[in-house]
Amino acid sequence: MREQIEGSQAVAQAVARCRPEVICAYPITPQTHIVEALSRMVRAGALAPCEFVNVESELAAMSVAIGACAAGARAYTATASQGLLYMAEALFNASGLGLPIVMTVGNRAIGAPINIWNDQSDSMAMRDCGWVQLYAADNQEALDMHVQAFRVAEELSLPVMVCMDGFVLTHAVEPLEVPSQEQVDAFLPAFAPLQLLDPADPVTIGAMVGPEAFTEVRVLAHAKHMQALDAIPRIVGEYEQITGRPSGGLLDRYRCDDADTIVVALGSVLGTLEETIDELREQQGAAIGAVRLKTFRPFPRQELAQAIGDAERVIVLERAFAVGAGGIVTDNVRAALALAPDQAGGPDRARAPDRARAPDPARAPDPARVQDQGRPRLHTVIAGLGGRAITRRSLRGLLRRALAGDLEELYFLDLRAEVVERELERARKGVSGPHAESILRDLRMVMAGPV
Amino acid sequence: MSRPPEQRERFYQTGTLAVGGRLLAEEQRTVQAGESRANAITKGHRACQGCGEALGARYVLDAAMRATGGQVIAANATGCLEVFSTPYPESSWRLPWIHSLFGNAPAVASGVAAALRAKGRASEVRVVGQGGDGGTVDIGMACLSGMFERGDDVLYVCYDNQAYMNTGVQRSAATPPAARTATTEPLGGHPGNELGQGKSAPLIAMAHEIPYVATATVAELRDLEAKVIRAMSFRGPRYLHVLVPCPLGWGSDPAQTIRIARLAKETGLFPVFEALHGRLAAVSQIRRKLPVEEYLRPQRRYAHLFADGGRPDLVAALQAQADRNVQRFGLLAEAEPREGDLLHVLADGERGP
Amino acid sequence: MFSVRIHGRGGQGVVTAAELLSAAAFVEGLQAQAFPSFGSERMGAPVLAFCRVDTRPIRLREPIAEPDAVVVADPTLLHHVDVFGGLAGDGYMLINSMHTIGELGLQELHERHHPERVVSVPASEIARACLGRPIPNVALLGALARLSALISLGSLEAVVRERFSGTAAEGNIAAARQAAAQVAELAHA
Numbered sequence: 004m005r006e007q008i009e010g011s012q013a014v015a016q017a018v019a020r021c022r023p024e025v026i027c028a029y030p031i032t033p034q035t036h037i038v039e040a041l042s043r044m045v046r047a048g049a050l051a052p053c054e055f056v057n058v059e060s061e062l063a064a065m066s067v068a069i070g071a072c073a074a075g076a077r078a079y080t081a082t083a084s085q086g087l088l089y090m091a092e093a094l095f096n097a098s099g100l101g102l103p104i105v106m107t108v109g110n111r112a113i114g115a116p117i118n119i120w121n122d123q124s125d126s127m128a129m130r131d132c133g134w135v136q137l138y139a140a141d142n143q144e145a146l147d148m149h150v151q152a153f154r155v156a157e158e159l160s161l162p163v164m165v166c167m168d169g170f171v172l173t174h175a176v177e178p179l180e181v182p183s184q185e186q187v188d189a190f191l192p193a194f195a196p197l198q199l200l201d202p203a204d205p206v207t208i209g210a211m212v213g214p215e216a217f218t219e220v221r222v223l224a225h226a227k228h229m230q231a232l233d234a235i236p237r238i239v240g241e242y243e244q245i246t247g248r249p250s251g252g253l254l255d256r257y258r259c260d261d262a263d264t265i266v267v268a269l270g271s272v273l274g275t276l277e278e279t280i281d282e283l284r285e286q287q288g289a290a291i292g293a294v295r296l297k298t299f300r301p302f303p304r305q306e307l308a309q310a311i312g313d314a315e316r317v318i319v320l321e322r323a324f325a326v327g328a329g330g331i332v333t334d335n336v337r338a339a340l341a342l343a344p345d346q347a348g349g350p351d352r353a354r355a356p357d358r359a360r361a362p363d364p365a366r367a368p369d370p371a372r373v374q375d376q377g378r379p380r381l382h383t384v385i386a387g388l389g390g391r392a393i394t395r396r397s398l399r400g401l402l403r404r405a406l407a408g409d410l411e412e413l414y415f416l417d418l419r420a421e422v423v424e425r426e427l428e429r430a431r432k433g434v435s436g437p438h439a440e441s442i443l444r445d446l447r448m449v450m451a452g453p454v
Numbered sequence: 455m456s457r458p459p460e461q462r463e464r465f466y467q468t469g470t471l472a473v474g475g476r477l478l479a480e481e482q483r484t485v486q487a488g489e490s491r492a493n494a495i496t497k498g499h500r501a502c503q504g505c506g507e508a509l510g511a512r513y514v515l516d517a518a519m520r521a522t523g524g525q526v527i528a529a530n531a532t533g534c535l536e537v538f539s540t541p542y543p544e545s546s547w548r549l550p551w552i553h554s555l556f557g558n559a560p561a562v563a564s565g566v567a568a569a570l571r572a573k574g575r576a577s578e579v580r581v582v583g584q585g586g587d588g589g590t591v592d593i594g595m596a597c598l599s600g601m602f603e604r605g606d607d608v609l610y611v612c613y614d615n616q617a618y619m620n621t622g623v624q625r626s627a628a629t630p631p632a633a634r635t636a637t638t639e640p641l642g643g644h645p646g647n648e649l650g651q652g653k654s655a656p657l658i659a660m661a662h663e664i665p666y667v668a669t670a671t672v673a674e675l676r677d678l679e680a681k682v683i684r685a686m687s688f689r690g691p692r693y694l695h696v697l698v699p700c701p702l703g704w705g706s707d708p709a710q711t712i713r714i715a716r717l718a719k720e721t722g723l724f725p726v727f728e729a730l731h732g733r734l735a736a737v738s739q740i741r742r743k744l745p746v747e748e749y750l751r752p753q754r755r756y757a758h759l760f761a762d763g764g765r766p767d768l769v770a771a772l773q774a775q776a777d778r779n780v781q782r783f784g785l786l787a788e789a790e791p792r793e794g795d796l797l798h799v800l801a802d803g804e805r806g807p
Numbered sequence: 808m809f810s811v812r813i814h815g816r817g818g819q820g821v822v823t824a825a826e827l828l829s830a831a832a833f834v835e836g837l838q839a840q841a842f843p844s845f846g847s848e849r850m851g852a853p854v855l856a857f858c859r860v861d862t863r864p865i866r867l868r869e870p871i872a873e874p875d876a877v878v879v880a881d882p883t884l885l886h887h888v889d890v891f892g893g894l895a896g897d898g899y900m901l902i903n904s905m906h907t908i909g910e911l912g913l914q915e916l917h918e919r920h921h922p923e924r925v926v927s928v929p930a931s932e933i934a935r936a937c938l939g940r941p942i943p944n945v946a947l948l949g950a951l952a953r954l955s956a957l958i959s960l961g962s963l964e965a966v967v968r969e970r971f972s973g974t975a976a977e978g979n980i981a982a983a984r985q986a987a988a989q990v991a992e993l994a995h996a
Binding site: 024025027052053054056057058059060062063065066067068069070071072073074075076078092093096100199200201202204205206207208209210211212213216 | 524525526527529530536537540541542543544545547548549550551552553554555557558561562563564565566567568569570571572573574579596597599600603604
Binding site for chain 1: 825826829830833834838839840841842843865866867868869870872
């Protein structure tokens, strides 16, 4: 049934219909509405026999989930930003132990300077913690992805992180359809753990592994992620059969067929981006398309290379930024584009055996080679950091700039260049203090004088 | 993940003072003296000679297994106990056991307990969390406190060897004053570990007013077992703090582990007591009070107190601390515990060195 | 697409107003999206909320810079915040105040715009009388419903009953009706 409902409430309902057995959480903006809603449901007995554990930190939240999952319970938690980093150690542990925990990340910037608004620095910082990472473009996809996440997680014994842009999605109210209990039950069987702490059959979980086997353990973890590249489309297909709704998956193409310029993006920017693309196509016949990246870990390299095809220009629109390096998603896209044509593959490529193999170092990305082969020009556009709105107006300007061939390799959307320049000038004179405070003073947002 | 190896032979200790002999009546015998002991941590592990922690863990877990009819799940912090018991692909554990991280064992235990509640198995299967003093008193303190205040049904056991032994003997918040560690060398007039620092995890546990808090040493193993069995008779969070000498870190003779543990108690430096719901309930009295020097001298971590003229000032400070413990906890028959709640006594300003 | 921007202060129910508006549009079979301007605002701080209504699914997720209607829940914001920024020439302005548009010093704006689309209503006073508390949000929605015909009073009442219970629902509905009636009177004045 369609309802007009907040993203967080819808996600909470979707999680509830997955019949979780242990939910633990530590509050952090903008994740709070989700866990508040689940807490109310548990209190009211609607999820019995589910336990809701109020913990003292995110590290504890993930640790309680680890203990609960190892003891056979379907475990869920949610966090954001600093909270995700605070549980970093436990994230690696959960994936290393192969515990199929599902977690929502309400994407939010990382400080300092402290900032409670949306970007994806948090989950991007944790991209290599061994979790599957799904990025929702809208709230319908976010709630659907949660139901799918439990299936993916439990089938592969891998934890799954569903990333949804904080505030932009978590706090937005829109018409959504939460699958019914019958639909979820038909889709998601009861959790049958592959390993279980049980006195009837004692196992040791979390033994120390030395150099003699550690590499093999990591390669096997990689192989499991490669399996996820096959499992996710299959599971999403089953979900569509039950709900009648295509949602989630590895990636989608939007008006890419004739596009010579393709924007690769993930998360809530996609809606505004697609509106802008439609507008430019109508107004000036620009051949622009978009690739909606939905699964970021494992990274669907072959699918992405195929989706981009022989486009001339690829713009990677990123809501996070690796200081000192550049675009995080761009590096992954570049690696995908560096696949040789036969590896990028047609529809008949043999996937599974290839995926089970260890990665081939010869496939490592080589930017020079990419250019030599006349592959598409790659641009990184950093946008929406710390909650700066990504508007149609800005995207329109960006795409026109790209179509005119004027787009830099690394571009910051709506950058207040004069602010940066003034601060750099100050630094050249050797009188710079903490940048954030200096800039706020310049903008008259704090009182003059020492901050 | 690996399964514990099949055990083909078993050894039973008999007749020692520590274990309690077969000559005793059935109900007086230790768990370890019984043929039905669980061997929860079995032979083949890689602890050092004379390791107090290995001994303590064996007694604790076997007693917990007896108290629950073998229905125990253990969550272990990173540390010596974890490292020496599970060198992949082997495991010394004959009970379901999980190791996650250094600082989160109490929270993992809470998670197991929550799962058991959700699965309707909480009445039959019980949870023990365990770690060393670093994993408990320092990095795990927040998770431990959270587990306490939520009332989770977990017995948490700290095996306290008073420093980070697994990483090569660095100071922890449980390192006693004047002890030499790799990060508290007695150089430039420094006393070893500073006086007036550190914290008491048992007293912190008591401040949570949880059902049961107890301290014990590996010198009195029947007492240790009795406390575990008593702890398992309560529901909710329980805390057991066991002093476990470390021959490597303390610079003591591996053959003297039991004796040194006993001296810690008999000098008054390590008070052995039980507390119910935050109030002191029982104290193991000192049989014959000994000067702290008898405890300090056999340990190389205190050698600087006695070499080259020594540091009589520090020995006196440690003696004063022991004397204060005797007073505060009523450790001698003639010394009644001070009036009122122990924490109130502490709040009055009587803080140890 | 019709877009509404609501200005107010923390505690006035501004975010709830945007949500109720979107829910009422949903009830009428329209597509709608509501979202707050996101901040760590405390009681009394200026807050913003947005609502888009359309006949097609809404993909846009940018803040509303060019609204078709602006609702100002606290008139003291008029002098601090550019509440009318980007408002369409034929857009609607609804201000919560006991004072007339002229008394608020907005005569010039009034004349530039369609005068019948610039209205003030004493929503806080109406809410105090109907509800016992000066929370103006639902009264303002009643006024907006009458002013813009974006939603009907009936669908507003339906979603208010869903969101609130008992006297809170009935009080808010009474406030919405009264505010709507006042707008209607102004239109005929």
